[in-house]
Amino acid sequence: MIFRQLYEPDSSTYTYLFGCRDTGRAVLIDPVLETVERDLSALQELDLTLSHTLDTHIHADHVTSACRLRSLTGCKVAYPEMDGLPCADLGVSEANPLxxxxxxxxxLFTPGHTDTHHSYLIDLSGSLRVFTGDALLIDGCGRTDFQDGDAASLYL
Known part of the structure; x- marks a missing residue:
């Protein structure tokens, strides 16, 4: 497994790149529109083909690059199924992993930051990790004033 954490300083956003060594294919979690070229360069440098973008939630503080990356690479756009987004190629849920x-x-359905927020549990070489998007941050949690966020739900 190949893993890279990528940071966009203007919106303080993290994007995570996961590559499968067996298939040479990659998934980007929470890609940002302003960093499309950076992400494409990282994929090329690692000799990976982007298969999917995967967002944790609909973002109010930045624009996802999911559709832009789909137009450039042919990848599929994956979102939490409950969002019902017409631009999504694939809906994910606790019963339907990617x-x-x-x-x-x-x-993992983790409402609070937004009402449909999802985190993703991933086995990284025998060690389980959870990628929480904006629900859990260093020294705090995400805002709850976007898209029906709810602090009480976030802290459950």
Whole structure:
């Protein structure tokens, strides 16, 4: 498994790149429109083909690059199924994880930051990790004043 954490300083946004060594295919979690070229360069440098973008939620503080990356690479756009987005190619849910080669992105419904927020549980070389998007941050949690966010739900 190949893993890279990518940072966009203007919106303080993290994007995560996961690559499957077996298939040469990759997934980007929470890609940002302003960093499309950076992300494409990282994929090229690692000799990976983008198979999916996967967002944790609909973002109010930045624009996802999911549709732009789909137009440039032919990748599929994956979102939490409950968002019902017409631009999504694939809806994920706790019952419907995203799989790419040896990687499984297990959605966990984690409302609070937004009412449909999902985190993703991933087995990284025998160690389980949860990628929480904007629900859990260093020294705090995400805002709850976007898209029906709810602080009480976030802290449950």
């Amino acid at each position: 799989r790419e080669g040896s990687l499984t992105f297990q959605p």
